[in-house]
Amino acid sequence: MKEGEDRREGTVTRRGFCQAAGLSACALATGGAAAVSADFLRPRVLFEPATTFTVGPPDAIGPGAVLDFPAYRAFVIRLPDGFRALSSVCTHLGCITRRDPDVNLIACPCHGSRFTLDGDVQSGPAPGPLRWLQMALSEKGEIIVDTAAEVPQGTVFKF
Ligand code: FES
Numbered sequence: 666m667k668e669g670e671d672r673r674e675g676t677v678t679r680r681g682f683c684q685a686a687g688l689s690a691c692a693l694a695t696g697g698a699a700a701v702s703a704d705f706l707r708p709r710v711l712f713e714p715a716t717t718f719t720v721g722p723p724d725a726i727g728p729g730a731v732l733d734f735p736a737y738r739a740f741v742i743r744l745p746d747g748f749r750a751l752s753s754v755c756t757h758l759g760c761i762t763r764r765d766p767d768v769n770l771i772a773c774p775c776h777g778s779r780f781t782l783d784g785d786v787q788s789g790p791a792p793g794p795l796r797w798l799q800m801a802l803s804e805k806g807e808i809i810v811d812t813a814a815e816v817p818q819g820t821v822f823k824f
Pocket of ligand 1: 755756757758759760773774775776777778789790791
């Protein structure tokens with residue numbers, strides 16, 4: 666200690682305080698940069714929902730049944746001529762349609778379009794029919810629908 670300095674034990678000098686503050690700021694900046702870098706390097710994975718789903722054995726679906734699968738945005742319908750799967754996404758602006766059992770139609774809650782069980786537009790602003798979807802039978806004998814695979818309108822599956 667130089668002559669004339671008044672230092673008491675346990676006190677912090679201005680220089681010591683500035684050094685500690687500078688080191689703390691550097692540590693914070695380094696930690697922040699490391700966190701940003703780690704976040705940048707983490708892979709960005711977009712988890713899409715599955716496009717296929719299992720309906721069940723064909724015999725479990727009675728004639729005239731209209732099954733709604735809102736999680737997959739699809740209907741599975743059994744009519745006398747066979748099975749069909751329709752997208753429940755309205756062709757107007759993409760709202761999710763629902764079956765209206767009172768009139769045996771598929772109705773859109775947004776702007777009032779109505780579709781027949783063949784997906785044809787019966788009324789409303791929808792510009793075209795609902796999409797028809799691919800169906801298949803699994804090795805276990807259960808119906809599988811692929812919402813990503815479209816088939817021509819009128820494609821009926823007989824299982
Ligand atoms: S989104 Fe269905 S009628 Fe408009």
